[in-house]
Each structure stands twice: as C-alpha cells, then as structure tokens.
Amino acid sequence: MKAILPGTPGDTVKPVVLGEAPEPEPAAHEAVVAVEAFSVNRGETFQLDGGLDRRWAGWRPGKDVAGTVIRAAADGSGPASGTRVVAHPPAYGWAERVAVATTDLAELPDTVDAVTAAALPLAGITALRLLRTAGPLPGRRVLITGASGGVGHYVTELAAASGAAVTAVTATAERGAKLLELGAAELVTSVEDAAGPYDVVLESVGGASLPAALAKLSPGGLLVWFGQASREPVTLNFFDFFKGANQARIAHFDYTTSDAAYGQDLAALVRLVAGGRLHPEIGVIRGWARTADAIADLRGRRVRGNAVLTVG
Numbered sequence: 001m002k003a004i005l006p007g008t009p010g011d012t013v014k015p016v017v018l019g020e021a022p023e024p025e026p027a028a029h030e031a032v033v034a035v036e037a038f039s040v041n042r043g044e045t046f047q048l049d050g051g052l053d054r055r056w057a058g059w060r061p062g063k064d065v066a067g068t069v070i071r072a073a074a075d076g077s078g079p080a081s082g083t084r085v086v087a088h089p090p091a092y093g094w095a096e097r098v099a100v101a102t103t104d105l106a107e108l109p110d111t112v113d114a115v116t117a118a119a120l121p122l123a124g125i126t127a128l129r130l131l132r133t134a135g136p137l138p139g140r141r142v143l144i145t146g147a148s149g150g151v152g153h154y155v156t157e158l159a160a161a162s163g164a165a166v167t168a169v170t171a172t173a174e175r176g177a178k179l180l181e182l183g184a185a186e187l188v189t190s191v192e193d194a195a196g197p198y199d200v201v202l203e204s205v206g207g208a209s210l211p212a213a214l215a216k217l218s219p220g221g222l223l224v225w226f227g228q229a230s231r232e233p234v235t236l237n238f239f240d241f242f243k244g245a246n247q248a249r250i251a252h253f254d255y256t257t258s259d260a261a262y263g264q265d266l267a268a269l270v271r272l273v274a275g276g277r278l279h280p281e282i283g284v285i286r287g288w289a290r291t292a293d294a295i296a297d298l299r300g301r302r303v304r305g306n307a308v309l310t311v312g
C-alpha cells in the first residue's frame with residue numbers, strides 16, 4: 001500500500017516521502033481503517049527531526065486519522081466493517097490503511113466529515129485533558145500561549161464555554177482572529193501585553209515565554225507546562241516568584257499519561273463537534289502528496305489551527 005515514509009532525521013527539505021509500506025497486520029484487538037484524512041502535529045515534526053527519542057525501527061508517522069473500518073477487530077470489540085471512525089493510533093496512520101486498537105477510536109456520525117474528524121485526535125484530546133488538569137474554570141482568568149495552534153483553538157473554545165475569561169497569545173492579530181470568535185475575551189501579541197493576574201496559565205512555547213507568563217500568575221496560581229514549541233529551554237529565577245506568583249505551582253503535562261482510553265475522549269470531541277459546540281480550525285487542507293509542504297508550513301508558523309491531508 002501507499003504510505004508516507006519518514007525521511008532522514010534533520011532533512012527539512014524532504015522530511016517525508018510518499019512511498020510503499022507493508023499492509024497492516026492487526027492484532028486481535030485492532031480494527032483496520034481505510035484512511036481518508038489525517039492531520040500533522042508539531043510533536044510529529046519533532047519526531048521527524050529526530051528531536052524526540054521516539055523513533056524506532058520501522059517507525060512511520062501518523063497519530064490522527066479518520067476513515068472507514070474495512071476489517072473489524074478479530075476479538076469482536078469495536079465497530080463493524082463499514083463504520084466511519086476517527087482514531088488515534090500511536091503511529092503508522094499516514095497511510096492508506098492502519099491498524100488501530102478499538103479502544104483508541106470513536107464512531108463518526110454522518111454530520112462530521114473525515115477532514116474535520118482528522119483534526120480532532122491529538123490536539124483535541126490534549127485540550128480536554130489540559131482543562132481537566134487546570135481544574136474548575138467558571139469565573140477564572142486563563143492565559144494561553146501559542147494559542148493560534150491546534151491545541152490552542154480547542155482549549156480556547158472549551159475554556160470560554162466553561163465560563164473562563166481567556167487571554168490568548170498569538171504572533172499576530174490575524175493568527176488569533178478565530179480565537180475571538182471562539183470566545184476568547186482578549187487577544188495579545190506578546191505575553192508582556194497580557195494584563196494579569198491569571199488563575200491559570202497554559203504554556204507551550206518555552207524560552208522566554210514561560211517566565212514571562214509565570215510572572216502574570218496570581219499568588220498560588222497554576223501554570224500547566226505542556227510544550228516547548230520554540231524548542232528553547234526555559235530558565236527560571238526563584239526570586240521572581242516573590243514579585244507576584246508567590247507559591248505558584250508548575251505542573252508538567254503529558255496527555256499520554258492519563259488512564260482513560262483515547263476512544264472515550266474522541267467520542268466526547270465528536271459529540272461536541274456534532275452538537276455545534278466545538279469548531280475545529282483547519283488552516284491547511286491538502287492532498288497527501290503535499291505532506292512535506294504542510295510540515296514546512298507548520299514549522300514556519302503559517303498554519304492556523306490544524307493541518308489536514310486527504311488520502312487518495
């Protein structure tokens with residue numbers, strides 16, 4: 001079958017190529033999905049760079065897919081052949097077909113198309129789990145950095161709907177325009193311009209962004225540290241906390257560590273989309289032969305929300 005194959009780590013011109021890969025060999029608890037669309041996540045660009053120690057022999061990218069089950073799981077779990085689904089396999093999804101554990105997929109209603117669904121898994125599950133980590137939000141002030149990305153759009157809409165006053169940080173007003181429609185109370189183009197204090201900070205840019213955002217936290221507030229999009233490490237000064245964020249807590253966040261199966265959160269996301277309460281922002285839609293271009297756009301901060309590729 002055809003599949004997107006990883007290039008040599010560090011090759012920014014050809015990070016991936018469309019080539020041939022073996023058919024999936026599903027375990028008993030896995031269904032085979034014919035992929036119609038998939039999305040690209042920033043973490044996968046790090047994997048392609050070799051920047052994360054998460055490549056293994058035979059690894060191919062692909063965590064977010066939508067399509068149709070063409071072979072039900074042999075153990076009888078999950079949907080029947082012919083069911084439209086969205087799924088979150090650990091890899092191999094940028095392909096014509098992929099095997100997925102039936103706990104890691106959710107059925108799609110006719111009203112949710114494959115392109116929309118493919119934008120949901122990693123960014124949407126992360127948003128749900130981030131907000132659970134943040135705790136109750138009604139009436140609370142929330143600052144989110146890197147808000148123009150895939151996670152940021154979902155977090156903003158869900159937090160605002162929960163009653164939070166969300167301040168979103170984006171590089172330009174254009175990159176944040178949709179966030180205001182989704183319920184953000186305020187848009188700023190630099191953390192320094194955000195008028196604190198905030199009860200919760202959701203930080204994923206790293207470098208100078210984290211200390212600047214931390215300084216906006218109220219005493220005893222919570223900073224959830226969920227990424228480092230800039231790839232620049234963070235330096236903190238203990239004494240800066242006394243200037244405002246005294247007794248602040250920093251929680252390191254990894255969406256994969258929750259006990260819950262991805263399928264439950266995927267079903268919740270699908271329900272929200274079908275009910276008109278979650279609106280995936282898909283800044284790039286292309287045929288999968290142009291996956292390398294989508295990766296270049298993501299790296300170049302030219303994608304608003306998610307990037308989705310269609311298969312075939």
Ligand SMILES: NC(=O)c1ccc[n+]([C@@H]2O[C@H](COP(=O)([O-])OP(=O)(O)OC[C@H]3O[C@@H](n4cnc5c(N)ncnc54)[C@H](OP(=O)(O)O)[C@@H]3O)[C@@H](O)[C@H]2O)c1
Nearest residue numbers: 042146148149150151171204226227228229230254255301
């Ligand atoms: N911990 C976890 O479990 C988990 C799960 C999912 C994602 N993540 C991480 O969380 C972050 C957000 O994920 P995402 O999928 O929303 O990523 P994304 O779509 O690439 O969005 C990241 C945003 O960060 C901003 N940014 C600021 N400085 C940047 C820089 N120097 N380089 C690149 N981007 C920069 C960009 O917005 P502007 O251009 O508007 O500034 C960009 O839109 C990523 O770092 C990702 O790796 C972590």
